[in-house]
Every structure is written in structure tokens, then in C-alpha cells.
Amino acid sequence: MAVATIRTKPFETLPTTVRKPLPAGRPREWYETHNRRLKAMRLAIALLDRGVYEAASASNRRIRSEASRIGIHPPSDTTCRMVRALIRYSR
Template identity: 70%
Template sequence: MPAAALKPKSTRSTAHRAAQPDLPYEPVNKRPLPPGRPRDWYVTHNRRLKAMRLAIALLDSGVYVPNQARNETIRGAAQLIGVHPPSDTTCHMVRALMRYAR
């Protein structure tokens, strides 16, 4: 039996560990949005894109459970990938995306 199999697994929680995504993230090529939609559509669309980018950054950094993704953690990841700090609503959306990814 390999020696690694004999070692007990660590039971320490990773909830208090700082998110450290792989850097550098490259900026996403932006395309023009379709014209003629209501303003609310554009706001929601951009919020979903931002939440998706943040969820990917958190998953890349080892934050896999929505309970680990507190608002401070999500805002720290936003700073690391170079986007404006998300609102509470966007943070909620990031956690919802992480729940769906499981």
C-alpha cells in the first residue's frame, strides 16, 4: 500500500483560506450588445457575465462550495481578476452559479 494512502486526510476547513486564482487573467474580448433592448436587459446581462467570470475565478482558486464564497471572498477575487467590486446581488448570483456547478 502506498505511503500516501496511510496518511490521514486533513480535516481543516478551507473556508478561511484566501482565494488565489491562477494569474494572469486575460481581458475578455468585448463585442457590441444587440441594440433595441430595454435597459434592464443590459444590466441583467452584464451582471450575469460578471457573476460567471467571478464564479470561474473562485472555482479555479479552490473555492468549490458556495458556503466558502462569502461576499468578502468574492470581492477579493474581483480585485484579483481586475473587475469592479460586485454588489450584494451579484455575489448572491455567484453563489447560485456555484451551487448549479456542483
């Protein structure tokens, strides 16, 4: 019986960089916070590149639409607050 194989293109949303594995032995909350900060940073940079320089103009809806535009999962409310804080401190 023949088996079909499917080839897909690699998922490319951000420039690929050499990533080091995260250190083992930390509590789960540390990894969750670390990944949340990375996601917030990516979103803040993308919004700043699109001309959103005021935290007040970065609504949850706008942040989530930017996330879908750059190909990452929609952020939580906590991550959206982090994005606004990063935009606020980028001035």
C-alpha cells in the first residue's frame, strides 16, 4: 500500500536566529514568564515599526491583529499590558 507524503514549506515569520536551549531545572512559571516577555517584545517591535508610538493607541484588538499579521498566537490580556508597557518605556 502506498503512503502519500506531504511536503510543506518551513514556517517563516521572523528572521531565524541561532537559539540556545533554555536552562533546565527552573520552575515552570519562569519559562512561562520568559516566553511571555519574548512575545511581548516581538509585538512591541512590530507595532513600533508600524508607527504605533503611543501606548494608548495600542488596544488589545490592535495588538492581537498585529500578532496574527506576523504569525504568532493571539496574546493574552497580560501580554497586551506588557506590550503597552514596553511601548511606554521605548520613548
